[in-house]
Amino acid sequence: MMDKHYDAKAAEAKWYPIWEKNGYFHQEPDGREHYSVVIPPPNVTGILHMGHALNQTIQDILVRWRRMQGKNTLWLPGTDHAGIATQNVVEKALKKEGKRRQDLGREKFLERVWEWKKQYGGTIVHQQRMLGNSTDWQRERFTFDEGCSRAVAKVFTQLYNEGLVYKGNYIVNWCPRCGTALANDEVEHEPNHGHFWYIRYPVVGSAKGAAGEPYKDYVMVATTRPETLPGDTAVAVNPKDDRYAHLVGKTVILPLTGREIPVISDDYVDREFGTGIVKITPAHDPNDFLVGKRHGLAEINIMTDDAHMNELAGEKYCGMDRWECRKAIVDDLEAGGFLDHIEDIDNQVGHCYRCHETVESRLSKQWFVKMKPLAEPAIAAVKSGEVKFVPERWSKIYFNWMENIQDWCISRQLWWGHRIPAYYLKKTISTGGVRGDHSPSGSGEMVFVAETAEEALAQAKAKTGNAALTLADLEQDPDVLDTWFSSWLWPFSTLGWPEKTKDLEYYYPTTDLVTAQDIIFFWVARMMMAGIHFMKKPPFRNIVIHGIVRAADGSKMSKSKGNSLDPLELIDQYSADALRFSIALITSLECDTKVNKEKFEIGRNFTTKIWNAAKFLQMQMEAFPQEGFGSSIDGQTAFGQSLSADDRHILYAADLACRKVNEILEAYRIQDGALAVYDFFWTQICDGYVEYVKDSPNKAVSVAILRDVFWKALRLLHPYMPFVTEEVAHQLGFLKEDETIMLQKFPEGYTDAEKAAWGVTEENYDFVNAKREAITAIRALRAEYKVPPATWVKVTVARGTDGSSPLLGHPLCGQPAAGGYGAPAPLPADEVKVLAKAMRAESVEFAPAGSDLAMPSKITKFGTVYLSLEGLVDKAAESKRIAGELAKLAGFIKSSEAKLANENFVAHAPDAVVAEARRKLAENKEKVAQLEKLAKLFA
């Protein structure tokens, strides 16, 4: 006997280890078609959040479904070493000990990070198991493991040799707190209430008030960043700006410094904005940097790594923090009479996505990847349809980004990460006139890029002609690579590349990639480029993009806001199956989804429903032993002869559900699939068939059918709810102890031969639906006339000859006679009995169509159903009651009509009150009409 209540915790704790231990998640390359997916590796520092839950539930549904379909399936798990995030975590821990990473030194610090990883890095991986992920843990990878690191070094070296990796002086987004360059997409722009300082730059040699000339002796520059002033090397105007055309080519004096700088013209300047004159600070603004390049301006870097002013900012400001310096400069400008006025302005300021410090634009030497040549084939692969976005519209966003792609800054000033495999000669080494030099502003440096230090040394020897060089003379670039530089290789580095492994050959390209929209650029686009460039094939065939889980108010879930749901808490409270099913049901690929905790009750309730229905089935199977009945469980279905209409109805529904779910999942419509199995199980099996089975005239057959469709339903459900389906399948004896539902065949529906043998047809399906419509109509009439549930009524059905029923011609519904419609064939007595019970009717009689009986009725596809109230109500008493009701209502209607006719009321009362009065009036008029109709019946 099954327990009264389903113990989800126990079942989930029991099955996952069994699945994993038995290697059900693991398959080896073979002759079958493969289905492979790589997981978007979560940060090793991460903990499972709702985004993961959604993302991984979708993947697991697809993977379990494909596996049950018999495909050779691989879902490869792993984690990302997450450069800054991980380094931050360990640095924070160090801080508690009062230490900084610099105190430990690079090597010792890295040891600490590895120790941390060993101790805590498994957190998310364990949490993923709680979700029920059927990932192949035997193939788990880490972006910083040995194999991935080898792949990274090889890729960097190859791209360098191909001229696609270069080191360049560039203006980068710099986080002064993290001490690292940030990629554009790692900068978050936020609205800022700032100021516009209007500053006068005196013009050199301009005669004050020259006759007829409108210009003054200074130019007015507006800036939001006065502290960068010492780095100015020009002021610029728009070439088409007539107001300032005469100034171009002249020289102005940079206030506070006395330095003379040119006035240049450049299209970049917006005539309408500010004063139309811009100060150009090439070393501290990305646009100014480009202007400077165009005009050959000097780049004066006036800040240090940690956003303090350096000696180039001038003696007075040197050493000041940038904000401090801003204040000092503004004060000095004012004192010197250079400050014209200050305006408030709302602008956007960039912040570090990790630590939220205000980002500084800064000139530095960084490593870059040339993206255009890589992007072109990646665009083509999607254009040609070789790789598809699901939903398709995301390809537009992909193209938009790829076609405007910028070079990728890949160096990071961190310690935790893949160290750049570039080597320099130490400065102390003299090599026949060539000096090793890798200072940011250095020139003429010699760099040796190679996968290993030994190879770099060989290069150095060859290049310098100095055979005496040793490894000790080389110095590796101190920077590490952007985290994404390892994750863009994920689809093939995890399969063994650069080795030519069996896995790589068999599982690459992977089939589907499932991810959220927020990393299309960071990750998806780059994987496309790397896959095509290094493997000569795109890394996946379909890119499935799902929405983002949002809080109930539509905002992003974040821990700091306290509006996030914790999937682990939901699992604890409702079970993993409930979480999975709910999230699959409520989210669509098309858009973001707002969720709140209550929504997860859907899945919990469904789990309970499945359990209870299983209990029912188990009881029935005990009462009606199934010997002699085959079923698809045993690979053969044989229910015997003469199936009833309801029996055939559920077989049709099961067939339909199986076909639908397969079709739906092929189209990645996870949500529709959830809805389809939910409806099949709950509406068709539980509400429909189980109720029938209870009173089935041929119960043993019906139980056999229930068993069969139940087993189909469990397998349909398994991808969504792996635990409860496994548990129930075992409890019901569908599986032997050493079997698993995971590897059973995913149902495809019945064969045409089976359906033909059983009489499973659409006509029959429609017929039963119509019959149920009649049952519903009677129930509605009972409720309408307040017939107590315990009372058995008399029902009359008029059908079959009025031509209105689409079911005419059905064997159970009556054949049309030669010249018109004849009398309907009577329903089999058994059928009538079951029908009557569902209606709680002591009798169901059939009358010719068109019988105009003096009874309440409803028209259905089954025919017109009449509810006899005879004997239920005392006609005289009912008449009296109706008369009383009518009198009361007449009074109400009279007074409310008078109220609404009162102009003062209509004009002054709140609209809602007037509307409500009108509504009530109409409603009660309706009631009167109904009562009058009914009164006639009792007359």
Added chain:
RNA sequence: GGGCGGUUAGCUCAGUUGGUUAGAGCAGGACCUUUACACGGUCAAGGUCGGGGGUUCGAGUCCCUCAUCGCCCACCA
């Protein structure tokens, strides 16, 4: 500024290529503790599908336009 989306029941969302009377779940209402299940059952109610215009025999669905909310990219010195 460029790009992309949303607007359907009180709430959260479905609604495939245009096609009967627009569907779920939740919340709310009425009734029912019927021996699988109250995490349940039965029934009812709730919508001029953001506004306006157009194409069509027919529009929630296609086109135009307006409104409004949101996201992404770039960014004003």
